[in-house]
Amino acid sequence: MTKKKVPQVQNIFRSDSDYGRALDILIAHPQGLAKEKLISLLASDRNKSNQLAKYSAHVVLSAKSFEASRHRSCRKGFKIVQLKNGDLKVEIQRKK
Numbered sequence: 001m002t003k004k005k006v007p008q009v010q011n012i013f014r015s016d017s018d019y020g021r022a023l024d025i026l027i028a029h030p031q032g033l034a035k036e037k038l039i040s041l042l043a044s045d046r047n048k049s050n051q052l053a054k055y056s057a058h059v060v061l062s063a064k065s066f067e068a069s070r071h072r073s074c075r076k077g078f079k080i081v082q083l084k085n086g087d088l089k090v091e092i093q094r095k096k
Helices: 018-027 035-046 050-061
Strands: 078-082 088-092
Touching (some): 035 050
Antiparallel strands (some): 078 088
């Protein structure tokens, strides 16, 4: 078995879930990451097809703001920001 290329960091999803790995990948790229690259990295990391990885990425990418509605499987505590070049970046909500 090969080692994971993206380290597991503290996040709100289960560590062994596709959603958790998608968030880990985004956190590991603080400069931003293209949506297609996220799907490709998630597919190779989870050993799934790009189509199945796209479904999981869609759930995580539904977090457009801290307060707005999102996919019902997407937990709160972070949001996805789209940069000017189209790349995606994650912002973690700070506890008050």
